Amino acid sequence: MRWLVLLEPRGEMTTASLVAVATTARSARSAGAELHALWTDGDAEDVGSHLRGLGIATLHAVPADQIPPFSHEAWLPLLTELVKNLEIELIVGPASALGQSWLAALAARLDAELAQNCIALGVAAQGTPLVRKPFYAGKLLADLRLDRRPALVTLRPASFQIERNGDALPAIAYHTMINPNDLRSSIKEMVNVSASISELADARIVVSGGRGMGGADHWAVLRELCQVLGAGLGASRAAVDAGWIHHAHQVGQTGKVVTPNLYIACGISGAVQHLAGMRSAHKVVAINKDPTAEIFQHCDYGIVGDLFEVVPMLIQELKAQRPHAA
Numbered sequence: 674m675r676w677l678v679l680l681e682p683r684g685e686m687t688t689a690s691l692v693a694v695a696t697t698a699r700s701a702r703s704a705g706a707e708l709h710a711l712w713t714d715g716d717a718e719d720v721g722s723h724l725r726g727l728g729i730a731t732l733h734a735v736p737a738d739q740i741p742p743f744s745h746e747a748w749l750p751l752l753t754e755l756v757k758n759l760e761i762e763l764i765v766g767p768a769s770a771l772g773q774s775w776l777a778a779l780a781a782r783l784d785a786e787l788a789q790n791c792i793a794l795g796v797a798a799q800g801t802p803l804v805r806k807p808f809y810a811g812k813l814l815a816d817l818r819l820d821r822r823p824a825l826v827t828l829r830p831a832s833f834q835i836e837r838n839g840d841a842l843p844a845i846a847y848h849t850m851i852n853p854n855d856l857r858s859s860i861k862e863m864v865n866v867s868a869s870i871s872e873l874a875d876a877r878i879v880v881s882g883g884r885g886m887g888g889a890d891h892w893a894v895l896r897e898l899c900q901v902l903g904a905g906l907g908a909s910r911a912a913v914d915a916g917w918i919h920h921a922h923q924v925g926q927t928g929k930v931v932t933p934n935l936y937i938a939c940g941i942s943g944a945v946q947h948l949a950g951m952r953s954a955h956k957v958v959a960i961n962k963d964p965t966a967e968i969f970q971h972c973d974y975g976i977v978g979d980l981f982e983v984v985p986m987l988i989q990e991l992k993a994q995r996p997h998a999a
């Protein structure tokens with residue numbers, strides 16, 4: 674039995690990919706499955722070193738000059754061939770925007786079963802994959818058994834320890850992709866709407882602002898806190914809908930799901946749809962001037978106060994403790 678993990682082609686190993694591969698490796702050990710990984714973004718030696726001790730038999734890779742960025746058309750034929758030739762029974766990817774769209778395209782091509790946005794992967798009898806998937810903004814957790822082969826799963830990044838077993842590196846097998854000149858479409862340019870967005874899903878610390886920010890011109894204080902902490906900037910939907918910040922920063926049911934070590938919610942009431950995007954954070958700090966705000970039921974540390982007084986004090990204290998951080 675063989676399983677395969679897709680690594681996001683983002684130039685380097687992302688936390689989302691590493692968590693997907695480590696979670697799958699643990700289940701592959703109990704299922705007795707041989708684990709493979711696919712990397713389509715250049716230097717496979719470097720990525721291979723991130724996979725040491727995770728029990729990956731082979732890292733399949735494509736040379737950098739053969740990879741048109743983010744092109745389903747280019748990598749789908751290669752992946753379909755790999756799945757068929759190696760008789761892969763389970764394909765896992767990170768539940769990022771890229772991972773979800775890639776696996777959806779692959780599921781359509783293979784006419785296969787797909788479970789998106791799962792939070793856990795386990796194994797039933799005969800190595801059958803079991804996944805846990807949240808519904809209704811996390812109010813319901815369903816355990817699903819994926820009986821058909823191949824099965825496809827995307828896993829949300831969660832904060833947990835990566836368990837390595839020794840130092841063994843995967844073997845690397847290079848493949849050839851479709852000739853880029855044969856593609857019918859290509860991406861000419863990638864524009865980042867904000868420098869901090871791409872890091873949000875991977876950030877170890879996230880600072881988010883809500884309607885309590887009070888306007889589009891008041892975010893400098895949160896941006897400064899982000900800078901001091903090396904944090905990603907998030908937002909509630911109320912702040913996004915008001916046009917104060919780009920949608921790409923939105924955390925929640927209809928935004929990004931983040932799983933940082935520390936989440937600081939500023940002027941956010943704690944609606945269930947917002948909690949759906951940050952409830953797996955390891956520690957949550959809430960700053961809100963209303964002592965009855967729902968967010969205080971879901972945080973580890975609550976500060977009742979005006980964020981425009983509390984956050985500058987935090988920044989001042991952090992700068993005093995870490996004078997080189999600013």
Ligand SMILES: Cc1cc2nc3c(=O)[nH]c(=O)nc-3n(C[C@H](O)[C@H](O)[C@H](O)COP(=O)(O)OP(=O)(O)OC[C@H]3O[C@@H](n4cnc5c(N)ncnc54)[C@H](O)[C@@H]3O)c2cc1C
Nearest residue numbers: 883884885909910911925926927928940941942947962980
């Ligand atoms: C289908 C659906 C999907 C949704 N998806 C999302 C989603 O993905 N993400 C999301 O966030 N929401 C989502 N929502 C919206 C959600 O229901 C809430 O309306 C939204 O989260 C509220 O945002 P908020 O907490 O910033 O605003 P509010 O609920 O208005 O809370 C503002 C808070 O700021 C506090 N405050 C005000 N001024 C200050 C100050 N100076 N200092 C400190 N505190 C202050 C107030 O006491 C209040 O608690 C969705 C809703 C629906 C119906």
